[in-house]
Amino acid sequence: MKTEDDLLIKLIKIKDKEAYTILFQNYYRTLKTQAFFILKDKMEAEDQVQNLFIEIIDGRLGVNVNTSLIAYLKTCMYHKCLMVLNKEKRIRKHIDMYTISCNSVITYDYFQKTESEQYINKLLMGLSIQRLEVCKQVYLEQKKYKEAAVEMGITVNSVKTHLRLATKTLRDRFVESKTEVMNVLYA
Numbered sequence: 732m733k734t735e736d737d738l739l740i741k742l743i744k745i746k747d748k749e750a751y752t753i754l755f756q757n758y759y760r761t762l763k764t765q766a767f768f769i770l771k772d773k774m775e776a777e778d779q780v781q782n783l784f785i786e787i788i789d790g791r792l793g794v795n796v797n798t799s800l801i802a803y804l805k806t807c808m809y810h811k812c813l814m815v816l817n818k819e820k821r822i823r824k825h826i827d828m829y830t831i832s833c834n835s836v837i838t839y840d841y842f843q844k845t846e847s848e849q850y851i852n853k854l855l856m857g858l859s860i861q862r863l864e865v866c867k868q869v870y871l872e873q874k875k876y877k878e879a880a881v882e883m884g885i886t887v888n889s890v891k892t893h894l895r896l897a898t899k900t901l902r903d904r905f906v907e908s909k910t911e912v913m914n915v916l917y918a
Contacts, residue, residue: 736800751788758801762808769812779811854904862897865890
């Protein structure tokens with residue numbers, strides 16, 4: 732067997748096509764089995780074994796055998812499989828870190844939004860119904876003063892007055908509770 736492997740190595744070094752075929756036929760199953768036990772994935776194992784043979788054929792992997800040919804090939808296969816596992820581990824680590832960062836941002840945004848909504852609702856509760864309605868129509872629904880006045884059945888000047896008083900009330904409450912506002916905004 733040793734002399735057969737030595738002859739095969741010499742033929743591979745001179746790029747004999749039949750030597751590659753013999754090498755593939757003799758060692759493909761053994762290497763695929765080894766790769767499967769390490770990777771636990773049949774397709775990935777086949778890919779890695781084929782990559783190993785391609786590297787040998789292309790001359791990227793020099794066949795400098797000090798022991799037996801099978802030991803050399805198994806060692807090469809082992810290292811290729813370890814590289815695949817390390818790459819998968821790095822990818823999983825990055826995905827986990829990304830997932831954790833996304834979850835913390837989503838959670839933070841949700842709580843911050845909830846606190847902000849609660850604070851704004853608290854500020855708006857102190858307004859009269861008409862002032863609240865005028866603010867809703869003019870600021871949220873972006874209606875013109877005249878449209879809001881017609882819909883509410885009041886004059887345009889009343890709409891302006893309600894808006895001015897509502898804005899003044901909100902501004903005063905906002906300034907009074909400046910520390911609470913800062914806590915909500917910078918939480």
